[in-house]
Amino acid sequence: MILGLDPSLRGTGYAVLRSDRARAVALTHGTIACPANWPRTRCLAHIARTVRRLLRQHRPAVCVVEGLFYAQNLKTALILGEARGAALAVVAEAGLEVYEIAPRKVKQAIVGYGAARKEAVGRMVQRLLGLRDVPEPDAADALALALAHAQAAGHPGLAALKSL
């Protein structure tokens, strides 16, 4: 079982995938939403609590997050880092192995093209997992991370996974 996480302060995408060699199935996916009027610390607590609940419900053994991140400036990077830290501390305390994949590699694995647009990723994730609807962007990113890891894990050597 693989937990894909795309943390950010206001909308953390998450996905839990069960995968074997034949196929991958999405057990759950969604967004941990924190309204703009919540103080930052309330968001961090909400992210930590929700991730802990996901771990209890699904017991994934592995967690995958984005490796190279995008941030416009130092302040954005700090805030994004806080959201990642809130989520990853829970994951690490629970003993999961944590891997990073670069966003370009995720797109390459899912769409076959490293510079693919967000919508293309969403539609491809929908198709690969047989989802009824195109998932929301944050959840789609988390699903794509988990899927890319599942593919890479099934084909050792295909992608270099770096343990965090």
Add this chain to the structure above:
Amino acid sequence: MILGLDPSLRGTGYAVLRSDRARAVALTHGTIACPANWPRTRCLAHIARTVRRLLRQHRPAVCVVEGLFYAQNLKTALILGEARGAALAVVAEAGLEVYEIAPRKVKQAIVGYGAARKEAVGRMVQRLLGLRDVPEPDAADALALALAHAQAAGHPGLAALKSL
């Protein structure tokens, strides 16, 4: 009871202060050290676990962290943010109020001079709290944060405290 925290991935300073109008007493202070060969996620788990233990032992009602942070580049800011997020999520989940104070204001409150050097802060913290030794730098910063908050809380209007 006030918890001062100066988070960073490899050395998070912490301090718990009991303060009334007459004086402040340091109940504990130290550094949450994470060796350079630990993976990042192991550090985050260690920070979260140690902060949780501090909360259980001392039950502070308030936490103070640095408001304006210093980071050399986006990667440093992200990593610093992760350490802050790991610590602050635990603090926020436990229901503490979290405040930020700018480093300059802390130095102003403790040494009387916003651009004071680290050693001056350490020696002043030692004197104000009657500590036997000059505390290590990370712990000194955490003690200074908690002290600055105690002073500001005793003199409303002296410093503007921003809730996180």
